[in-house]
Amino acid sequence: MAVVEAVVQRLRAVPGACLPILHAIQDELGFVPHDAVERIADGLNLSRAEVHGVLTFYHDFRTAPPGRTIVKLCRAEACQARGCTALERRLHDHHGIAMGATSADAAITLEPVYCLGNCALGPSALVDGKLVGRLDAARVDALVQAARGKRGKA
Amino acid sequence: MSSIVYVPSDSAALSVGADDVAAAIARHAAAQELDVRIVRNGSRGMLWLEPLVEVATPAGRIAYGPVAAADVPGLFAAGFLQGGAHALRHGVTGAIPFLQRQTRLVFARVGVTDPLSLEDYKANGGLVALQKALATAPAAIVEEVVTSGLRGRGGAGFPAGIKWRTVLGATADQKYIACNADEGDSGTFSDRMVMEGDPFVLLEGMAIAGLAVGATEGYVYLRSEYPDAKRTLLAAIERACAAGWLGQNVLGSGKRFFVHVRLGAGAYICGEETAMLESLEGKRGIVRAKPPLPALQGLWGKPTVVNNVMTLASVPWIVAHGGAAYAAHGVGRSKGTLPFQLAGNVKHGGLVEVPFGITLRELLYDYGGGTASGRPIKAVQVGGPLGAYLPASKFDLVLDYEAFAQGGGMIGHGGLVVFDDTVDMRAMARYAMEFCVVESCGKCTPCRIGSTRGVEVIDRMAGPQRPVQEKLLRELCDTMANASLCAMGGLTPMPVLSALDHFPEDFRRS
Numbered sequence: 001m002a003v004v005e006a007v008v009q010r011l012r013a014v015p016g017a018c019l020p021i022l023h024a025i026q027d028e029l030g031f032v033p034h035d036a037v038e039r040i041a042d043g044l045n046l047s048r049a050e051v052h053g054v055l056t057f058y059h060d061f062r063t064a065p066p067g068r069t070i071v072k073l074c075r076a077e078a079c080q081a082r083g084c085t086a087l088e089r090r091l092h093d094h095h096g097i098a099m100g101a102t103s104a105d106a107a108i109t110l111e112p113v114y115c116l117g118n119c120a121l122g123p124s125a126l127v128d129g130k131l132v133g134r135l136d137a138a139r140v141d142a143l144v145q146a147a148r149g150k151r152g153k154a
Numbered sequence: 155m156s157s158i159v160y161v162p163s164d165s166a167a168l169s170v171g172a173d174d175v176a177a178a179i180a181r182h183a184a185a186q187e188l189d190v191r192i193v194r195n196g197s198r199g200m201l202w203l204e205p206l207v208e209v210a211t212p213a214g215r216i217a218y219g220p221v222a223a224a225d226v227p228g229l230f231a232a233g234f235l236q237g238g239a240h241a242l243r244h245g246v247t248g249a250i251p252f253l254q255r256q257t258r259l260v261f262a263r264v265g266v267t268d269p270l271s272l273e274d275y276k277a278n279g280g281l282v283a284l285q286k287a288l289a290t291a292p293a294a295i296v297e298e299v300v301t302s303g304l305r306g307r308g309g310a311g312f313p314a315g316i317k318w319r320t321v322l323g324a325t326a327d328q329k330y331i332a333c334n335a336d337e338g339d340s341g342t343f344s345d346r347m348v349m350e351g352d353p354f355v356l357l358e359g360m361a362i363a364g365l366a367v368g369a370t371e372g373y374v375y376l377r378s379e380y381p382d383a384k385r386t387l388l389a390a391i392e393r394a395c396a397a398g399w400l401g402q403n404v405l406g407s408g409k410r411f412f413v414h415v416r417l418g419a420g421a422y423i424c425g426e427e428t429a430m431l432e433s434l435e436g437k438r439g440i441v442r443a444k445p446p447l448p449a450l451q452g453l454w455g456k457p458t459v460v461n462n463v464m465t466l467a468s469v470p471w472i473v474a475h476g477g478a479a480y481a482a483h484g485v486g487r488s489k490g491t492l493p494f495q496l497a498g499n500v501k502h503g504g505l506v507e508v509p510f511g512i513t514l515r516e517l518l519y520d521y522g523g524g525t526a527s528g529r530p531i532k533a534v535q536v537g538g539p540l541g542a543y544l545p546a547s548k549f550d551l552v553l554d555y556e557a558f559a560q561g562g563g564m565i566g567h568g569g570l571v572v573f574d575d576t577v578d579m580r581a582m583a584r585y586a587m588e589f590c591v592v593e594s595c596g597k598c599t600p601c602r603i604g605s606t607r608g609v610e611v612i613d614r615m616a617g618p619q620r621p622v623q624e625k626l627l628r629e630l631c632d633t634m635a636n637a638s639l640c641a642m643g644g645l646t647p648m649p650v651l652s653a654l655d656h657f658p659e660d661f662r663r664s
Contacts, residue, residue, distance in 0.1 A: 015436075015454070019419060019433065020416070020417075022419070023378075044436075050437075053437075054436070057421065057438040057439065058420055058439070059421060060378050060419035076340030076341075077340040077498065077539060077571045077582070078497040078498040078571045080498075080582075081497075081498030081499040081571055081572060082499055113420070114422060114592070114593070115341075115342075116379050116380075117342070117343040117379065118166050119343055119495065119497030119503070120166070120496060120497050121201055121503065122498070124169060129381050130168075131165045131169040131382065132169050134170055
């Protein structure tokens with residue numbers, strides 16, 4: 001909660017501070033804890049309902065801790081034209097990773113994203129904030145393997 | 155003498171290994187004690203060739219691509235620093251037909267210069283327009299933009315100059331420039347390429363807009379899906395402020411203009427201008443009813459110019475060369491150039507900036523080279539997830555806002571997503587409804603509820619009740635198109651009905 005308090009103090013004077021505050025908290029913690037809502041509401045003189053509304057409106061914000069690697073796989077049309085649906089299925093069927101969920105070993109959180117602006121080089125994904133293109137089954141397998149290999153170091 | 159090698163830092167190039175290539179080149183040059191300077195430029199927009207490495211030679215810049223890190227030893231052995239022959243060599247970059255045939259006004263510097271070098275920017279025509287604007291009366295700047303015929307490049311195509319005129323005429327203690335960089339349409343990346351490849355042109359366009367309408371604060375609402383663009387934009391703002399052409403005293407004129415970057419949070423609807431304003435204010439991205447127009451009551455209730463990245467990035471060229479010179483390009487009421495984006499299953503995907511008036515066929519085949527899979531093109535979706543799916547019989551449509559709309563399409567932000575004959579158009583229609591379920595802001599019923607009903611009806615069309623369900627789907631689409639508050643619900647029927655009308659056979663399979 002010290003992180004939340006510090007972020008609120010640092011950003012509360014910014015016009016329209018709610019989104020920047022939620023981003024900053026998630027950048028530090030990987031998610032926005034439920035009890036952050038009250039602190040933010042207090043700091044911005046908003047109701048808890050308003051802050052909760054913002055937190056749950058936007059797809060980016062998580063309210064539970066993610067896995068060690070976050071994979072945002074593009075599901076939009078241009079990536080569909082290049083086979084992203086098959087990759088989503090492969091992640092599910094071969095690796096046991098469901099869209100919108102964290103794998104049982106907490107290695108990977110798989111989230112849907114609708115366009116990464118890499119539409120001529122799809123299928124694309126954002127892996128821990130890094131854009132990867134020209135994905136295929138082999139590259140997806142390698143990506144999962146690398147993410148699962150991070151277990152020891154974490 | 156040192157050799158100059160260009161390796162793009164555009165995120166499309168990074169996504170296929172440009173950093174590894176740059177590192178490999180640096181390593182080899184060091185090992186062979188060669189004096190090589192690596193410049194990280196933007197992308198030329200020939201994305202199938204990324205990572206595209208260029209070498210400066212007396213004959214011009216020579217292109218090699220797509221280069222993998224593993225190709226680097228071979229390139230050095232082939233003498234690529236002198237433009238030597240190699241299987242990946244494509245000759246002088248500017249002479250590659252894909253690039254040579256384009257009319258690059260907005261994209262003139264993208265891929266050519268170092269995006270964060272103010273010296274490069276100035277040496278290639280940058281800041282001329284801002285200096286000119288500082289010596290021009292605000293109303294005269296606005297009239298120049300009106301003369302150019304520039305229309306909003308975000309999709310709606312509203313004349314930018316008219317919008318500016320409204321904001322200029324409004325009286326308020328504070329006005330804003332809000333740049334819409336929430337480029338959410340699948341198949342589009344021109345905004346991203348400009349922000350990563352020539353960010354100063356956007357900042358210059360915003361500053362000119364500020365001078366023209368009397369706004370001192372600018373906000374860029376940038377989608378969170380573009381982390382590389384964010385880094386480049388923030389660095390560019392810092393440099394522009396340090397150099398004194400943004401901030402308290404723009405180029406010593408005594409006039410102020412500040413630019414702030416705000417991140418979205420993964421909501422497609424925030425590309426709708428009023429939802430974007432709500433989001434900038436720190437709220438849920440719920441669409442506002444219009445009127446009041448944002449031009450009169452926009453950000454925090456103040457008069458606001460809301461323009462897309464591409465619109466604002468077109469302004470410096472217009473001010474520098476004159477509105478009439480811009481209007482000389484294009485056809486009908488569609489003036490100037492549009493950076494089209496070739497995406498999806500296309501052989502030569504990338505950015506094509508050409509005057510309005512080109513046909514779909516020219517873009518798909520002469521530039522795009524057909525599909526990447528080598529199979530026939532079955533459908534192309536133009537204008538993002540709310541745009542129509544068009545079959546081959548529509549490929550001779552001319553890309554001009556009015557003519558294209560008359561032909562049942564929508565140019566939108568200029569993205570073309572290509573599908574080969576393996577695509578199932580019922581699945582694409584279903585996806586269009588599903589996307590609306592995910593992204594609807596929820597304010598109006600036709601969009602919020604209609605999209606969910608739409609998915610269900612399309613699913614039932616696979617069964618024996620198809621004729622009844624089809625009738626239901628058409629009625630539902632009619633309600634959504636005519637009773638939704640904004641384009642999200644209002645245009646979702648476009649991909650759905652175009653798929654149904656042009657590819658009925660795909661809906662007949664069970």
